[in-house]
Amino acid sequence: MEITNNQLLRFTTAGSVDDGKSTLIGRLLYDSKSIFEDQLEAIENTSKQKGHEGVDLALFTDGLRDEREQGITIDVAYRYFTTPKRKFIIADTPGHIQYTRNMVTGASTANAAIILVDARHGVIEQTKRHAFIASLLRIPHVIVCINKMDLVDFKEVVYNTILKQFEEFSSKLLITDIRFIPISALLGDNVVHRSEHMPWYQGGPLLHTLETMHISSDINKVDARFPVQTVLRPQREGFLDYRGYAGRMASGILRTGDEITVMPSGFTSVIKSIGGPSGEINEAFAPMSVAITLEDDIDISRGDMIVRSKNQPEGLQDIEVMLCWLHNDSAKPRAKYSIRHTSNEQKAMIKEVIYKIDINTLARKADDSQIDMNDICKVRIRTTKPLMVDSYRENRVTGSIILVDDGTHETVAAGMIV
Structure with a gap:
């Protein structure tokens, strides 16, 4: 499959406190040369002020003032970067148990989830919680990054033990694609470049995995659902008789001439026209924002849903x-x-x-x-x-x-x- 940089991959990172999520994202951005020079300079200066010998990679995601002052990540931090093969949106979610809500927020639109496991601690409750949420949210791909391998002497036996722990738990979940990568975010092993310390690992590094992962759309293309957000009644010349229903296609396709039903009232009509950003169009599909007019004058308000008459929720x-x-x-x-x-x-x-x-x-x-x-x-x-x-x-x-x-x-x- 040919991969172009037009493809966008949304992924979320999750793990327990101090598993190294921010350092991992920083390493991804740093080693893939996705940092602007002024950003890099600012982070280098902040690292010196904090007394770090090198660049503190975690600061690339800890952008809020409160985060830097407290030394913790306190909210979902979205970051964007591009490689020659793909565009990425990262949702970096905190590991504290009280911030599970941020995991739900960050993962709700993700194509993939990176779950970090500390090689010293193995699979813990938060690991299971994040894996279960990923399963609940139907995230199709999960990458388990076993981090801090440098602190366990890059031992293959540690990696295999954690792999078996996670597989035993995840066998009960609805996740179809799970991959395991042993990494050291701090040193860069198997993040962007292959590790020389773990020749026993035959898979690709994390970035290669993200770049070559097949992305399938999670948009339902069959069931036409159009939740009405507002009713348009412009009082100006040429539009005095116009009554349009604006909203965003949630799923499926609606075309001019389609027989529709308005839920929950049950009234039926036919689509007269569909207005897009640049004028009239013949069809609307998810996730387009459009305005629809109908052949009949029906009482419709915000919260109603326009659907095909033969395919109703x-x-x-x-x-x-x-x-x-x-x-x-x-x-x-x-x-x-x-x-x-x-x-x-x-x-x-x-x-x-x-x-x-x-x-x-x-x-x-x-x-x-x-x-x-x-x-x-x-x-x-x-x-x-x-x-x-x-x-x-x-x-x-x-x-x-x-x-x-x-x-x-x-x-x-x-x-x-x-």
Whole structure:
């Protein structure tokens, strides 16, 4: 397969505290010569001020002032770089257990996940948590980087032990492609260049793996879903009778002349025109932003969904969801939250906790209804009005929800519809 630099790969990095994620990203940027001279100069000066002998590679991702002052990564840091073969977007997520929510955020649009494991500690709870989240979010590729091999004398037996630990756990997960690379982010072994210290490893370095990895689109091309974001009624000459419905195609294709149904009302019509950024177009496909007009004057508002009449999503008020609880405060029993699904927002409550996941064993605990920070559980949510949903497995956009606390307006949970 020919790879061009037009291809974009989004990947996320995750691991426990001090596993070396920021150093790894810094090494990738540094060794692939993806650093601007002024950035490099600034990092070199900061490294000297901190008393480091060489360049502190972690500073390439720790860009926020608070991060530098505290010496920790405190948020998802997005970085962009390009090689002759591919373009990349990196989501560097913190390893602290309280920041699992950032892992969910960073991984939600990723094509691949890099999970770091400290060679001295092996597979720990956070490793399992991140692998499980990657599986939940249907990330197709996982690269397990066994880091700090220099601190275990580059021993193959250490690498093989951790590989077996991870394989034993991941065999229960829905991840189709898992690769293992022994690295030293600090020294650069097997990051951009092959390691001379580990001749027993026959695979390619990390960058080569990222550059040659096959990217398949995760956009559902079959089910046409168009969540309406706003109604356009321009009051100016030539547009007095215009009534358009603007939004972003979530999946599938809609064409002029298609018979459509508006959910949840059930009214039907035919697409009259589709307006794109540069004028009228004949078809719209995900993820294009367009404005659609219909042959009939139908009452449509934000949160409604335009779909093909012969291919409709389910309209559900009782929805089963795999929920990642992201907030410091526990879930309140039968409390009302705002649920956001595509452009639709309404009130909802957690009606029932079906089971919680024991992250170490993946066992299901059916007798525990307490939902605390970082808990992953299957719940039944009741909404005030039907939501037009697909399963997350079939459609990432119409299969995902978030819950928002009405009092604080903070996002408390993210969920994948089962």
